[in-house]
Amino acid sequence: MATLYFVPDQSDNARGKKFVQRAPRCDLILKVAFEHLGQLQDDYLTNIGSGGIFLRTPLPLPVGQSLQLTISLPTGEPLDVEGEVAWTSSERKTEVQGVGIAFRNLDAGTKARLELLVKARETAAVPSKQKVPVHLLLQENNQILREIFSYELYKFSRTQGWELELSHAENGDGTMKLLKARRANLAIIDLDSVPGTFLELVGQVRNQSGHSALPIVGLLGHETPMRTDGPLTMLVKKPVAMKPLLATLAALVAARPS
Amino acid sequence: MPDAKRILILDDSANLLALTTSALKGSGYEVDTAGTLEEMSAHLKKHKPDLFLIDVVLPDLYGYDLIGYLRDVEKVNAKLILFSSMNEERLRQYVSASGADGFIQKDQGLEAFLEEVTRFLSQG
Numbered sequence: 337m338a339t340l341y342f343v344p345d346q347s348d349n350a351r352g353k354k355f356v357q358r359a360p361r362c363d364l365i366l367k368v369a370f371e372h373l374g375q376l377q378d379d380y381l382t383n384i385g386s387g388g389i390f391l392r393t394p395l396p397l398p399v400g401q402s403l404q405l406t407i408s409l410p411t412g413e414p415l416d417v418e419g420e421v422a423w424t425s426s427e428r429k430t431e432v433q434g435v436g437i438a439f440r441n442l443d444a445g446t447k448a449r450l451e452l453l454v455k456a457r458e459t460a461a462v463p464s465k466q467k468v469p470v471h472l473l474l475q476e477n478n479q480i481l482r483e484i485f486s487y488e489l490y491k492f493s494r495t496q497g498w499e500l501e502l503s504h505a506e507n508g509d510g511t512m513k514l515l516k517a518r519r520a521n522l523a524i525i526d527l528d529s530v531p532g533t534f535l536e537l538v539g540q541v542r543n544q545s546g547h548s549a550l551p552i553v554g555l556l557g558h559e560t561p562m563r564t565d566g567p568l569t570m571l572v573k574k575p576v577a578m579k580p581l582l583a584t585l586a587a588l589v590a591a592r593p594s
Numbered sequence: 595m596p597d598a599k600r601i602l603i604l605d606d607s608a609n610l611l612a613l614t615t616s617a618l619k620g621s622g623y624e625v626d627t628a629g630t631l632e633e634m635s636a637h638l639k640k641h642k643p644d645l646f647l648i649d650v651v652l653p654d655l656y657g658y659d660l661i662g663y664l665r666d667v668e669k670v671n672a673k674l675i676l677f678s679s680m681n682e683e684r685l686r687q688y689v690s691a692s693g694a695d696g697f698i699q700k701d702q703g704l705e706a707f708l709e710e711v712t713r714f715l716s717q718g
Contacts, residue, residue, distance in 0.1 A: 394639075433639065480631040481654055484663045491662070557653065575652055578659040 361385035362454045367408040386450040392434040397421045467499040473520045477506045477529040492582045508537040515545035527554045538567040551588040599715050600624040602643035604634050617704045643672045650678035658692035673714045
């Protein structure tokens with residue numbers, strides 16, 4: 337049985353760039369077989385849609401390389417697709433090793449099957465309840481922490497019936513660009529990533545990005561003097577305990593005006 | 595001659611890392627140490643540990659909140675052991691809630707520490 341888990345956001349959003357729409361995807365772990373340099377390889381995809389996959393692999397597959405993939409679907413049957421490496425984790429300097437693969441020459445039937453797979457996973461998580469759309473912005477300049485938070489947020493979102501969209505920024509500039517381009521419901525900002533100026537950033541978010549009432553949870557190192565100024569909705573001292581943080585986020589989402 | 599078991603330790607205390615590394619290497623283990631999450635991730639890319647000692651109180655988050663990420667995202671198959679001077683009852687709760695494989699208390703002396711490490715490594 338396929339397992340759902342988070343895949344790090346490897347899209348342009350992770351680099352603080354303009355939000356880019358693409359075919360819907362879902363988090364899924366599925367085995368993928370392909371040939372590389374004459375040898376059969378087995379790796380895993382962690383994210384799939386009708387446009388492509390993220391293949392988690394340590395192999396140095398170059399951009400442009402064509403691959404014949406056999407994906408083991410949750411039903412057990414194999415799906416043969418042609419793909420091309422569209423980007424690599426090394427060029428994007430991400431910590432998670434792998435490649436983004438764009439599907440090529442998909443026939444209508446295969447495309448439909450993939451779209452159905454994504455739709456089935458979306459509705460399977462909350463079959464009888466309408467999902468709550470949540471767009472959360474996470475500003476965190478530590479790549480590993482970003483991955484960990486994202487993993488926990490996606491996992492949590494399924495228990496809450498959220499349709500979670502997670503945007504990443506590494507710094508204040510990235511945050512402001514994302515917020516000006518796209519409406520967010522909630523923000524988590526690691527205030528240690530903007531030392532000395534975090535209140536200024538929060539003020540900018542409130543006054544210049546069109547998000548005057550955005551719930552903002554600030555994460556702050558335990559060595560930093562505690563600030564209880566108004567702009568933040570909540571201040572969480574590090575080390576961050578996930579369970580209380582997630583409960584806080586759930587309460588903030590539940591409290592927002594419908 | 596069988597390969598030595600490899601142990602990864604994540605702890606932000608340089609003194610503790612030095613002390614435990616010395617004891618573990620003296621017992622024939624290969625040891626990697628990480629003071630930060632980035633160092634941890636770099637080690638995991640290079641070597642698969644057999645046992646991973648994780649400090650509970652880290653600067654940014656709690657070690658027990660790493661367990662799911664390590665299993666699902668980093669695909670770590672090693673024994674994941676919480677490493678702390680907290681009391682036994684609390685550590686048991688953290689192990690139970692997080693899915694870690696066990697805990698070792700820091701303040702029990704090196705001999706007991708090494709015995710615990712050996713015990714976890716000998717488990718299936």
